[in-house]
Amino acid sequence: MSLHAADLHGSLHSPVSESMNFLNEVAQRYPEAVSLAAGRPYEGFFDLAAVHRYLDTFHDHLLAVHDGDLAQANRTLLQYGRTKGIIHDLIAGHLRVDEAVTVDPESIVVTVGCQEALYLTLRALRQGERDAVMAVVPSYVGVHGAASLADLRLLPVQDAPEGIDLDDLAAVVRDAKAAGIRPRALYLIPDFANPSGTSLSRRTRQAVLEAAREHDFLVLEDNPYGMFGPESDDRTPTLKALDRHGRVVYLGSFAKTGLPGARVGYAVADQTVLAADGSSTLLADELAKVKSMLTVNTSPIAQAVIGGKLLENGLSLHAANRRERRIYQENLAHLLDGLAKRFPPGSRPEVSWNVPAGGFFLLLTVPFTADDRLLEHSARRHKVLWTPVHHFYADSRPRNGIRLSFSHLRPDEIDTGLDRLAALVHEQTSEGDRR
Numbered sequence: 001m002s003l004h005a006a007d008l009h010g011s012l013h014s015p016v017s018e019s020m021n022f023l024n025e026v027a028q029r030y031p032e033a034v035s036l037a038a039g040r041p042y043e044g045f046f047d048l049a050a051v052h053r054y055l056d057t058f059h060d061h062l063l064a065v066h067d068g069d070l071a072q073a074n075r076t077l078l079q080y081g082r083t084k085g086i087i088h089d090l091i092a093g094h095l096r097v098d099e100a101v102t103v104d105p106e107s108i109v110v111t112v113g114c115q116e117a118l119y120l121t122l123r124a125l126r127q128g129e130r131d132a133v134m135a136v137v138p139s140y141v142g143v144h145g146a147a148s149l150a151d152l153r154l155l156p157v158q159d160a161p162e163g164i165d166l167d168d169l170a171a172v173v174r175d176a177k178a179a180g181i182r183p184r185a186l187y188l189i190p191d192f193a194n195p196s197g198t199s200l201s202r203r204t205r206q207a208v209l210e211a212a213r214e215h216d217f218l219v220l221e222d223n224p225y226g227m228f229g230p231e232s233d234d235r236t237p238t239l240k241a242l243d244r245h246g247r248v249v250y251l252g253s254f255a256k257t258g259l260p261g262a263r264v265g266y267a268v269a270d271q272t273v274l275a276a277d278g279s280s281t282l283l284a285d286e287l288a289k290v291k292s293m294l295t296v297n298t299s300p301i302a303q304a305v306i307g308g309k310l311l312e313n314g315l316s317l318h319a320a321n322r323r324e325r326r327i328y329q330e331n332l333a334h335l336l337d338g339l340a341k342r343f344p345p346g347s348r349p350e351v352s353w354n355v356p357a358g359g360f361f362l363l364l365t366v367p368f369t370a371d372d373r374l375l376e377h378s379a380r381r382h383k384v385l386w387t388p389v390h391h392f393y394a395d396s397r398p399r400n401g402i403r404l405s406f407s408h409l410r411p412d413e414i415d416t417g418l419d420r421l422a423a424l425v426h427e428q429t430s431e432g433d434r435r
């Protein structure tokens with residue numbers, strides 16, 4: 001039998017799902033290409049022995065919690081488990097130690113990566129067709145995909161050098177309400193955003209929280225890269241830390257700070273949900289209802305790996321990621337240096353880029369359209385991969401931007417990638433030698 005694509009869910013033929021397939025497929029077809037595209041964590045410190053040790057550390061912790069009851073410790077680790085997870089108290093401790101955020105462990109849902117946390121939240125907020133989520137664009141492909149899976153309208157809010165255009169935010173809310181649409185939440189990545197690398201200042205964060213209060217929406221704060229700034233103590237507080245009115249749902253990922261293969265993330269959803277009979281629950285409990293029908297619970301074995309890593313590092317992932325932070329910062333400096341050498345100020349062709357203080361990514365602007373066709377050509381002829389920025393807008397409108405990722409490469413690979421990218425740029429800007 002055959003099925004018609006048109007009879008399947010609309011998200012399956014949205015530009016977003018096509019995006020992910022296309023990008024993965026190009027990378028697989030050109031394995032010899034240097035990838036300035038993949039936003040993957042650095043692999044140099046992957047350590048299988050540590051994974052075994054983390055499991056043991058967490059098992060010892062369970063034994064201590066359960067007064068030496070081995071059967072109970074084994075059950076917690078190996079049996080089906082609590083929907084909201086088993087490392088919620090350790091995550092609450094980590095948020096206290098690393099982010100100065102105090103939350104009730106009961107308000108935490110441990111999820112299969114941050115992506116599930118995002119989906120659960122969007123699914124729960126979608127009561128009807130009038131509901132919408134706002135997102136600063138360009139934005140992480142996963143928010144477009146999760147909104148589309150949840151049949152939730154996504155309203156783009158303009159980006160700006162300070163991370164968000166607050167006037168546009170107000171205009172989007174006003175226009176939506178005038179059209180009978182309810183903007184339920186604003187999704188944003190306030191630290192070293194994907195794809196732009198931009199961070200919001202404290203003042204902008206306060207302004208976003210004020211706007212949320214004034215216009216009555218939630219803020220979905222996605223923070224996978226916050227640990228990867230300069231090695232100093234004066235990190236800008238998260239929106240969750242600044243929030244005095246319960247507006248922020250905090251979405252956490254251990255993919256970059258813990259271990260990507262563990263696939264563990266979480267949502268902190270401490271908002272109160274009132275029922276018609278006057279009773280109340282936490283939003284986390286409502287998200288858990290969605291989760292119970294989706295992934296049932298997050299693998300306790302995977303949670304134990306992350307739990308063990310937290311325990312071995314005094315609950316501080318900031319401390320646990322000192323080496324990684326150094327690598328990412330060095331790679332960022334190397335990439336910025338390499339760009340400045342290959343495209344010095346005033347020279348032609350005109351290529352510009354932003355200068356993030358940390359994270360995994362930056363945005364490059366080139367004097368030609370950088371679309372999927374050019375990426376394919378770049379992979380084939382020049383053996384270098386990058387990500388066309390249009391993928392982060394969830395439309396196929398051609399744009400001049402490309403995202404460069406530097407997280408998983410060695411400095412010599414960055415040099416090779418940049419040499420090849422420069423060759424592509426020169427080819428595209430010299431007459432008569434176009435694709």
Ligand SMILES: Cc1ncc(COP(=O)(O)O)c(C=O)c1O
Pocket residue numbers: 039112113114115116140142189194222224252253254255264265
């Ligand atoms: C901004 C952002 N949020 C969420 C995720 C997904 O996180 P996880 O791997 O924990 O699902 C990513 C992954 O690249 C990301 O860049």
